[in-house]
Amino acid sequence: MNQEKTSSERNKLLIEYTDHITSEEYMELRRRVVWCEFPLEEAQAGIDNSYMILCARDEGKAIGVMRLLWDGGYIAFLSDVIVDPDYQGQGIGRTLVESAMQRIKNDMKPGYKVKLCLMSAQGKEPFYEKFGFVERPNERLGAGMDQWFT
Numbered sequence: 001m002n003q004e005k006t007s008s009e010r011n012k013l014l015i016e017y018t019d020h021i022t023s024e025e026y027m028e029l030r031r032r033v034v035w036c037e038f039p040l041e042e043a044q045a046g047i048d049n050s051y052m053i054l055c056a057r058d059e060g061k062a063i064g065v066m067r068l069l070w071d072g073g074y075i076a077f078l079s080d081v082i083v084d085p086d087y088q089g090q091g092i093g094r095t096l097v098e099s100a101m102q103r104i105k106n107d108m109k110p111g112y113k114v115k116l117c118l119m120s121a122q123g124k125e126p127f128y129e130k131f132g133f134v135e136r137p138n139e140r141l142g143a144g145m146d147q148w149f150t
C-alpha cells in the first residue's frame with residue numbers, strides 16, 4: 001500500500017486548535033476571505049468580549065478562526081467562521097462550528113434553552129445546514145436582519 005500522505009492528510013495531522021488569536025492574525029484571516037476591515041482596536045474588543053475563540057493553526061500560523069458570543073442566557077451568536085482558502089475542504093470549518101455547539105451544550109445549565117444564531121455568508125447556507133441550522137425566512141419565521149453603523 002502507498003504510505004505517501006497527500007498534502008490534505010499531512011495538514012490534517014498538523015492542525016492545532018488554540019483559544020487565542022491576536023487582532024493582527026484575525027484581521028489577516030478576514031483579508032484572506034476578502035471580508036471588510038476595521039481598526040485593530042475594534043477587532044481586539046471583539047476578541048476580548050467573545051465567549052469563546054477557537055483558532056486553527058498550522059505550525060503556529062493562524063489558518064482558521066471562530067468566535068462564539070453568548071449572553072449566558074438563551075441567545076448565542078456564531079460569528080466569523082473563517083478558514084484560509086488554502087486550507088478549506090479539510091474538515092477545519094466543521095471542527096470550528098461543532099466546537100462552538102459543544103461548548104454551549106457543555107456550559108448550559110439543566111433546563112436552559114439556548115438559540116444559536118448566525119448570519120450566513122451568501123451561498124454558505126448548505127454548509128451550516130449540515131450542523132442543524134435552519135435557513136430563514138421559512139413558513140414559520142421571518143428573515144434575519146441586520147444594519148451597519150459607520
Ligand SMILES: CC(C)(COP(=O)(O)OP(=O)(O)OC[C@H]1O[C@@H](n2cnc3c(N)ncnc32)[C@H](O)[C@@H]1OP(=O)(O)O)[C@@H](O)C(=O)NCCC(=O)NCCS
Nearest residue numbers: 033081082083088089090091092093094119120121126127
Ligand atoms: C465556509 C467555510 C468556513 C467552510 O470551511 P471548510 O473548512 O472548507 O469546511 P469543511 O471542510 O469543514 O466542510 C465541512 C462540510 O461542509 C461541506 N461544505 C463546506 N463548504 C460548503 C459550502 N460552501 N456549501 C456546502 N457544503 C459545504 C463540506 O463538503 C463538508 O461536508 P462533509 O463533512 O459532509 O464532507 C470556508 O469555506 C470559509 O471560510 N469560507 C469563507 C468565509 C465564509 O464565508 N465563512 C462563513 C461565514 S458565515
